[in-house]
Amino acid sequence: MQKLVKNHVGALVAWVIAIIVAVVALPNMPQLIREYGQTKIPDSAQSQVATAIQKDWGRGLNNVRQVVVVFNNGDKPLTSSQKHAINKTVGRLHRNADKYKIKQIMAPTDNAETKKQLVSKDKTTQLVQLQVSKKIQAGQTATNIEKLAKTSGVKTYVTGGDILTDDFSTSTQEGIKKTEVIAAVFIFIVLILVFKSPVVPVISLTTVGISVITSLSLVMNLVKYFGFPLSDFTQVFMVVVLFGIGTDYNILLYDQYKAELSAGLEAHEATTKARKIAGRTILYSGLSLLIGFSALGLAKFSIYRSAFGVAVGVAVLLLELLTLNPFFMAVLGKRMFWPEKKFAGGTSSKLWHRLSHSAVLHPLISLGIVLAVTVPFMLMYNNNLNYDTTAELSDTLPAKVGFRVVQKHFSKGTAEPATLYIQSDKKLNKEKYLDVIDRVTKKLQQEDGVKTVASVTQPGGTKIKALYVKDQLGTVTTGMNAAGAGLAKINKGLREATSKLGSSDMQSGLDGVKTMIAGSKQLETGSAQVTSATQQLASGATKLQSGASVLDSGLGTLNSGLQTLSRKSNAVNGGVNQLMSQSARCHWLSPAWQPTTSRSMPARSS
The missing domain is CATH 1.20.1640.10 (Multidrug efflux transporter AcrB transmembrane domain)
Structure with missing residues (x-):
């Protein structure tokens, strides 16, 4: 024991x-x-707050990762047969969406806006963007999508931020294995040399x-x-x-x-x-x-x-x-140092003894030698930091190749765009909030290095003119001008009716017609006022950026004009009713008027 x-x-x-x-x-x-x-930063950091919002954001799009399928034909435009094959692949993705937890598919064929975003300018490359549940590991997701997206006659790649990160982790593990082997061999050689x-x-x-x-x-x-x-x-x-x-x-x-x-x-x-x-x-x-x-x-x-x-x-x-x-x-015991049999104390190095002895005797010279060796390396140091983890990946890795293709034919942010989340305790689908979002969109578009900004007001990265007040007021102005022209025709018809009624003695009927004419003139005047107010609004809309007060004033004028139009229309209706009453009396008093009245009055009414 x-x-x-x-x-x-x-x-x-x-x-x-x-x-x-x-x-x-x-x-x-x-x-x-x-x-x-995965690299993590404090929860208070903006990116972490955005990640927390993303988990509950969207309709069925919480806790998803973006995957990009890249279809490329080298430096030549995609042919019609290749596009047809890509469309068949997109259909296959749709059919297998539930199986592989694909929550959203956005393809170039969806609409004009997606075509603008997902087809390169040189027509050589098309993208299909997928939102896939994070319940499936990134590596497994890449494998699944690669099987579905494989398209004959077209170079196909599957890439994305999470997929590249997963490849980086795999590459790190392989590097560790190599490090262990190299370290073991190096240590073995050093220990043999020492002992x-x-x-x-x-x-x-x-x-x-x-x-x-x-x-x-x-x-x-x-x-x-x-x-x-x-x-x-x-x-x-x-x-x-x-x-x-x-x-x-x-x-x-x-x-x-x-x-x-x-x-x-x-x-x-x-x-x-x-x-x-x-x-x-x-x-x-x-x-x-x-x-x-x-x-x-x-x-x-x-x-x-x-x-x-x-x-x-x-x-x-x-x-x-x-x-x-x-x-x-x-x-x-001594067998630990086999085959050595003579033991003359601990290991000693003549080289290090000589160097240390010289350093003690000539400290300034030793210091000068050290500086002569180290200073050139210090001067060559450029302090250029590289945060691109893809630089550590093999250039033959499919996800990296696909990522580089996207960068070449689109932009660096297309494969993995940055997302800005705006959160509020109020519904943001109201006009005043959409206006704020649109202003933020325009501001981001002006930033250096930003190529495209897509938002709820600019889903394709460009303005939708029909959504802006200036365009809408132009439409209103056109409509009001047409209404004014129509009222002018009504007034002309009423004048003709007055001329035909002028030969009769029926003062009361004539008074009704005059009342109707006067009402139509007031209506035409009101229409002119509305048109003028609308034109003022259209002019004010071009100055929206100078302040919302101009828009409010213009809208007030438009409202006043519309109220005037309503009052004058009531006057016209009163005149028309009175004219119809007097016309009936004319029919009873003068049978000679019967044919003319029966032919002309309903025609004007219509």
Whole structure:
């Protein structure tokens, strides 16, 4: 039992159990990274507020992602047969919409506005925009849509912001695998060069590898069950940092152990003394890293907060190196450094001794050499930041190729447009709110770098003239002019009637006709007033941007003119009724008038 304790067998058993549990309990890391690893900023940020609004926005369009299907014929315009094939593909998308959770499909053939937006100017490319439920993963969505959208004779791509982000996550995972392999090979070579033994690299990689796997399992379970911060870079941070400092700490510990063996101590005593001396340095260094990475957990930016996972990894690494390493050291003894048989103290480098000795003797010269090496690199630094994640993706990736096609033939924002949400506690479909939205639309259209702005008042990115007051007043003016012309004809007819009635003695009938004529003149005058007021409004409409007061005044004048028209129309009706009454009396008094009255009066009335 005492021998087992001396050989630290208990530590070995404990870490074997730990690694088995870690492997069994390790969640699906790529899935967790897709769900929880997206870059997040504080909820108070504008983009986050907009995302919250988007989840409840639209009729059946909440919690959706935009997917763009790109149909391209290279640099040649699409032929009629290719367009026909694209239309068949759009129909297939409609038929399978429910199956693949496609909530909305917007195609160029829907209407004139969509054609303007979704067909490139050079006629080589067409787009179909889809709104797909986020209940299906972005990668699976891309696979489903690619099967449906595949069109013979046309280059077809499926792209979108979420799809590119998912491809970025996949690319990151593949990069981590390569990093692990490269790190293992590099560490193996370095340790062989340092200790001149193949055994030490194997032990070092084993101990560090156990700490990495255990740490990843612990962090991923914390993410899954407790919402621990995570990003696309958490795993690669942990792998690089743990392999780096783990190898460094192992070199320090093994070198001290080798020095103790060279001093003639037995394996158990050398292990204890080496852990006491080197272990203190390792612990202090590790604690400084632990505190530094833990402090990042207080940051608000998700990528910085996710570095807290490295702190967990450092804690596991320190515990593992100072408990599992002693087992190999105590059991193997000098065999750990096979095939070396002569032990002449710890590892020493003549190069570093020479460099440090020269730096102490000639500090100014050493400083000058350092500056001569570093300053050129500082001067070449241009500080150009690139926030385009697609730059990290392979140029052969279909989603990236499709994205570049959209940028070439449309604009950079077409594939993944920015959306401005306007939220109010009042209904925004009223005229005054639509006017505000239209003004915002015009303001955005004037911004540099903005190519197209589509809104509820300009769904196609351009004005719909029929919706604007100036155009509407022009229509009213035209109508009133036509009404005035019609009233002039009525007045002319009434004058003719008066002329025909002039030969009779029936004063009362003549008075009725005169009354009707006078009423028609008043009606014509009122019509002229209305026309004049309407023209004033049309002129005022061109100055709408100077203030709504001009519009209100013009509308008031129009209302007054219409009221005048109503009053004069009543006068005309009274005159007509009186004329009809007198005409009846004329018929009774003078039979000679009967043919003329029966032919002419109904004709004028009609």
